[in-house]
Amino acid sequence: MKEFGYRRVSDVSGAVALLGAEPDARFLGGGTNLVDLMKAGVERPGLLIDVRELPLDRIEATDDGGLRIGATVTNSDLAADPEVRRRYPALAQAVLAGASGQLRNMATVGGNLLQRTRCGYFTDLTKPCNKRVPGSGCPAIKGEHRNHAILGASEHCAAVHPSDMGVALAAFDAVVSYETAHGPGELPLTEFYLPVGDTPHLETALPPGALITGITLPPAPVAALSRYRKVRERASYAFAIGSLAAALDVQDGVIREVRLAFGAVASRPWRAREAERVLAGGPASAEAFAAAADAELAAARVLPHNGFKVTLMRNLVVATLTELTEEAAR
C-alpha cells in the first residue's frame, strides 16, 4: 500500500489551506470508508488531513426551530441526540440502521455524505469502472447489478449511494454547509449529488478543495411523525437493497403534508417528489399510497436482475405510510 502522510488540524481555515496546498490530500473523518478504499487501492492519497478535532462536533437548535449538525458529529452522537430523536425520528432510525456500533462511533456526518458506492466493480482494481477510471466501461450493466440503481442511472453507471442517513436528510430538506479558500457556501442535499450522465466519476457539486462543515435541517413539523424502513439481505451489518424515509401529517384522513425519500435505488438519496405531489391534499388510503409510488416509479428503468426493487419500493411506501396513518390516528 502506498505510503502517505498524516496531519491533524484544529481549525477550519487551516484545514482548507492545507488541502489547497496538497492536491494529493484527502480529509479524514472516521475513515470507515476511506481507509478501506485505501487498502483496496481505490484511493491513494499522499496526505490524510484528520479533521476530527475541528470544532464542528455540536448539534445546535437554530433560531427558526431547525437543527444545525456539525460535520464531525459522529453517527452515534447524531442518533442519540434527544432533539434529533424528537424532531426527526426517521433520521435517528436511519443512522442506527447503518453499519455497526463500532463504525457509528467513528463515522462522521460529513464523511457519511461523501462515502462511495459499494458496487463490487468500483472497489476491485482488476475490473473496469467508469466511476473509478472514466471511460473504462461499466461491467455492472451486463454483469452483477442486483443491488444497482433503478432511478436516475445511465448506461455509464448504475451504482447506488450507500448512505442511510442521507435518505432521511433528503426527506427533511437538509442543506449542506461547506468552507473553501474563497469563503463559505451552501448546497441543498437534493442538489449536492450530481446527475450520473456520462460523468459518474463526478459525484458532488462541492467546489474543489471544499470542506463540509455541517448540515442544517430546516424546521419540519411533519418530521415528528416519521419512519425509516430499511430492507437488506441480512438482519444487520449490510447495505440496503431498498429503503424509505417517510413523514406524514394527516388529519381527518386527508394528507396535509408528506415527505418521501428512497434509498438504494439511485446514485443519490432519492427524494420522491412526484409521489409527494400525488399524495398532497388527497386521502390517506392504501390505494392512494400505491398510486403515488407508481407515479414515482414510472421513471424506473430496470436491469435484468434489479427489477424487484420496483416492487419492493412500492410495497415499502404503502406499508410505511399505512403504519404512519394508523399511528397518526392514535
Add this chain to the structure above:
Amino acid sequence: MTTATGTTAPTGAVGAAHTRVEGLAKVTGAARYAGDIPYTELAHGWLVLSTIARGRIGSVESAPVLAMPGVLAVLHHGNAPRVDGDYTGPLGPPDPILQVFQHDRVPFAGWPVALVVAETPEQAREAAEALVVHYDEEPHDVAFHAGNPRSYTPEGPQAETSKGDLDAELAASAVAVDAEYTTPEEHHNPMEPHAAMARWDSGRLEVVDTNQGSKFVADELAKLFSLDPASVRVRSEHVGGAFGAKGTRPHQVLAVMAATALHRPVRVVMTRRQMFSLIGYRSPTAQRVRLGADADGRLRALDHAADCRTSTVYEFIERSADYGRSMYDADAHHTVNRVVPLDVPTPTWMRAPGEAPGSFALESALDELAEKCGIDPIALRARNEPDAGPVSGLPFSSRNLLACFEEGARRFGWADRDPRPGLRREGRWLVGTGTASATFPVLVAPSTAAVTAEADGTFTVRITAADVGTGARTALTQIAADALEVAPERIRMKIADSDFGPAMIAGGSMGTRSWGWAVTAAACELREQLALGGAIPPQGITVRSDTTKDLATLTAKERYSFGAQFAEVAVDVTSGEVRVRRMLGVFAAGRIINPLTARSQLIGGMIWGLSMALHEEAVRDEASGGLVGADLAGYHIAANADVPLIEADWVDDPDADDPVGIKGIGEIGIVGAAAAIANAVWHATGVRHRDLPIRPDRVLLAGTTAGAEPAYGEVETPGVEGASGVEGAPGAEGASGGDRDA
C-alpha cells in the same frame, strides 16, 4: 447443562464439560498465530494474482519493481525453482495450483503469477500492486448451469450407483416429485487468513503455518521440493478456523521457494481477497431429484443427479448425490455426480462436502413428497427407514435417526404443528416451521501417538493432531486422562508438529476419532506398564502407538452419524425478508467427549446452514471470470442479529467399534439445516424455494413473473406487477404461488 453419554470412565474426564486448555492463552493474546510470530531477518512475500481468466503470461515487468524500496526479489514462472508435482498423496494427486510458477499458463482469474518479497509487508504489497504483468488473453467460460453439454460422469465406482428399474417404479408410483435445486458457489474463509513462514535451520526446512495437518503439509512440501521427509518440519500450534481450506496451498510452497532463494526466513500471508481464489471453495450445484412413492409415502423410486463444477486443471467433485446412498431406500435407487470443467479455481472440501448441498436438495424433495402425500414430514422419514444400507446392503453400525426426531419433535413442539402452509400471521410476518434429516459418514484413519510418563508425575502426549478451533486439544486431553486414569491437569498435550509422526488431518469429521484412538492405545499400554511398578527414569517412559493394524480389523458396515434439524422462520413477502426465529438440532453422533465445545461446534454448523439458506453466495462475473465483491463485506454470512435461539443436543449413541465411542461431530451440524429452513419458508408462505440463498428478491418475486427487460439499449419501463400483496394479500399471494416446477 451437560448431557453425559456412554459409560463413565474412571476419572470421568470424557463426557464432562471442560473449557479449552489453551483458552487463557487465546483470550489474553498470548497464543501466537502463524502471521504474528516475529523472526530475525524475516522477509515478507506478497502474491500477485492473474487478472485474466484464461491465457498465457506474456511478460512480468520485474525491473521497475525491483528498484522500489525494500524489494528483495520477484519470483515468477521465468525464474522460480522447479517443483515436482508428480506424486499421489493420501488425498490423491496434488492440485496443480501447488506447482506455483512452473509454466506460463493461466487457467483462471486469481491464479498466482508472481511473488514480490520485500523487507516489510507494506513494501511488498506496494511493489506487488505496482507489478505489471502482460498477458495473452484467451476466451474463457465460467458459466455454470445444469445440462452443460461438457458435463461428464467421472471415472471410478463412487460417481454413480444404481439399482432397480427407475422408469418402471416412477410410472408405478402414486405420488411423484420431480424438481431441480441449485446452490451457489460458496466460500469457507476462516477468520485467520492463510499464513506460512519458512526458513532453513541447520539443514532442515522449518515451516510455521496454519493448517489442518502438519505432517500432511510436511510430506507434501518434501515431495514438491524433492526433500527427505525427515528434513522438513511443519508446525501449526494455533489455527483460527480451517473448514477444509487449510491443507497445502500455494502460500506454503511460495514461502519455501523464497526462503530457499533468499537464504532468509520468508513469510507469505494471504489477503482476504486472495483467499477467494487460492484456498478452494464449494462448487455451485444443480441437482435434479425425482421421487416416486406409494400413497402412504413409501419410496418406490429415488433418483438424485447432481451437477457440479471444477477447474480445467484438476477434477474435484462435490458429491452431493452421495447423500441418499445411506439415508433412504427405494425399489429403484439411482444417484450420480457429474462435473463440468470451467475456467475457475479448483473447488475443494468445504464443511460437509457433498452432504451440505446434497441434503438441501433431497431433504427439500422429501418435504415436497410429504406435502403431496399429505403425511407428516417426520412420519415420511420414519416410513422409509432402511434396515440396511440402501445401496451397499451392509448393516448399519448404529442408526439413531428416529431417536433424534423423537427427541427433537418433543422439544420443538412439532406435534402442535398445522401442516397447511401460509396460515400463520404475526403482523407483517408469515410464520412457519420445517424439519430435515442429517447424516455424515463416520470414518477413521491411521494415526500415531506417543505418551510419556514424566519423572515429576505428569504426562506428555505428542500427536500431530490439529486444533482448528474445535477444541480438539482439550478433547484429546480428556481422552488421555481417562486412558491414563489421571486428572486432566496432569496431561501436557503437544500437537500440530510434524516431528511427532504421521496422523490423520483435521478433516472428514475424523480428527478426534482417529487421534483419540491412537492416544488411547498408547496411554493404555503406558498405564499397564506403570502398573507394574518401578521408578520413572529422568527421561521418562514413552509408549508409542500406531493404529494402522487396529483399523484394518474394522469390518465393513454402514457407519454414519445422524441428526434431526428443526427451524422456525418468519417471512415478510412484501419486503422479501426471511428471519429465522429458532433452530433445534438433535444429533446421534457418537460419544460426546466435551459437551461444551461439542455444542459450540454443532451450533456453529447450524449457523453455517442458516447462512447457506439465506445469505451465502459468491457472484462470478462472466465478463472477467472473477468474483464480484470478494470480501466479507460482499460475501454475506449471518450476522449476530440473524442468529436467534439455536439449540443443539444429542441422544446417547456411543460407537461400539471405537475404543472411546467416538463418531465425529465436525460437519453434521450444517447438514440438513438449510433444508429445514427452506421447508419452513414453504410452510410460512406456501412457496417452495429451490434455489439458495433464499434472498429477499427471490421471496418478493416468488409466484410472480419476475422477468423484466434490460433498461439500456432496449429501454422499457416495467409494470409493477407482483406488488398486489401489499394490502393483506401476501399470504394469499404466497399460497396461490404454489409450485413453480420448470
